Amino acid sequence: MDIQVNLGDLPVDTSAPVLVTGATGYVAGWIVKGLLDAGVTVHAAVRDPNNTAKVRHLLEAADASPGTLRLFASDLMRERSYQEAMQGCRIVIHTASPFIRTVRDPQRDLVDPAVHGTRNVLQTVNDADTVERVVLTSSVAAMIGDVKDILRLPGRTVTEETWNTTSSLTREPYSLSKTLAEKEAWRIAKAQDRWRLVTINPGLVIGPALNPDPTSESFNIARQMISGEARFGAPRIAVAVVDVREVAYAHLAAAFLPEAEGRHLVVAESTDIVDLSRRLLPAYGERYPLPRRAVPKPLAVAFAPAAGLERGYLRRNIGFDLRGDTTKSRKSLGVRYRPAQHSMEEMLDQLAQAEVSKP
Numbered sequence: 001m002d003i004q005v006n007l008g009d010l011p012v013d014t015s016a017p018v019l020v021t022g023a024t025g026y027v028a029g030w031i032v033k034g035l036l037d038a039g040v041t042v043h044a045a046v047r048d049p050n051n052t053a054k055v056r057h058l059l060e061a062a063d064a065s066p067g068t069l070r071l072f073a074s075d076l077m078r079e080r081s082y083q084e085a086m087q088g089c090r091i092v093i094h095t096a097s098p099f100i101r102t103v104r105d106p107q108r109d110l111v112d113p114a115v116h117g118t119r120n121v122l123q124t125v126n127d128a129d130t131v132e133r134v135v136l137t138s139s140v141a142a143m144i145g146d147v148k149d150i151l152r153l154p155g156r157t158v159t160e161e162t163w164n165t166t167s168s169l170t171r172e173p174y175s176l177s178k179t180l181a182e183k184e185a186w187r188i189a190k191a192q193d194r195w196r197l198v199t200i201n202p203g204l205v206i207g208p209a210l211n212p213d214p215t216s217e218s219f220n221i222a223r224q225m226i227s228g229e230a231r232f233g234a235p236r237i238a239v240a241v242v243d244v245r246e247v248a249y250a251h252l253a254a255a256f257l258p259e260a261e262g263r264h265l266v267v268a269e270s271t272d273i274v275d276l277s278r279r280l281l282p283a284y285g286e287r288y289p290l291p292r293r294a295v296p297k298p299l300a301v302a303f304a305p306a307a308g309l310e311r312g313y314l315r316r317n318i319g320f321d322l323r324g325d326t327t328k329s330r331k332s333l334g335v336r337y338r339p340a341q342h343s344m345e346e347m348l349d350q351l352a353q354a355e356v357s358k359p
Helices: 026-037 052-063 106-127 147-151 173-190 217-227 244-256 273-284 297-302 311-317 327-332 340-357
Strands: 018-021 041-046 068-073 091-094 133-137 196-202 204-206 239-243 262-266 269-271
Touching (some): 018 026, 026 068, 041 052, 052 068, 091 244, 106 133, 106 173, 147 311, 196 244, 204 340, 239 244, 239 340, 244 262, 262 327
Parallel strands (some): 018 091, 091 133, 204 239
């Protein structure tokens, strides 16, 4: 496993600490490690600094690097809870936001933490006169929520100009939360002229986690692929994927490259669960009941509620291609994308190792 984020020739500034919110998260862990390996002092904002199980991988990364790690307690919904962690920082990387597909109350569990949390962090940025740049972890979900968004695009291709117009509290509420949070960030950023906002809009993040017991939604999807839940097939819904290390690099490039600005679509390729599974069969087909075939569209639509999916969403999106133009992330940030198959293989290896390690 490649255990580094290759920063190459990035002009990393080690003279001031960098704040990373949601530091125990899947993407954030690699961002923190990249900063520590470069010798940066990282102010890691987490829910509970004393939760050893949650922060151990960060402490281990700090022990093995020239950088310094400082942990700060924080809460997305509590005003000014990032104030102490932000002291002296010139760069703030805001990754904290809930990524949950199934919730009881979308407003309470997804939208409020995403939007109010972003507002809370950026209002604190406005009060902290040292901050010069904020990098926000947004998502391709803030660009598209449904095939209806794609059909209106020139060349049916997603770019940095694309915004999600179709998601709601009852239709893809996670996508709505990311859309509203990013729009709120741009509203606050444009109301001032001291600091610059740069956003990273990744697809579904895949690849290994630094945390040996990852709990991200991405790993839940990988677990579903190998658990046998989809052994009789899966619907062919296009998904844009990208390796977690490329996403981390994009954040660091957005933080330190002087010319970085605006939104950045960060996607390695468009695929679907069936295609990914078929590519994994040679190495894992005998070990895991991977989905080998596509579920016919009428059948997938009929059984959608049992899988927690909306029939209308499947009816519109099954079999529809997803294209994204990543020219900006490649040229402006220098992102170089690795094949999705390699990232998935490392995820499955990590899951297999976790199973072996269980008492």
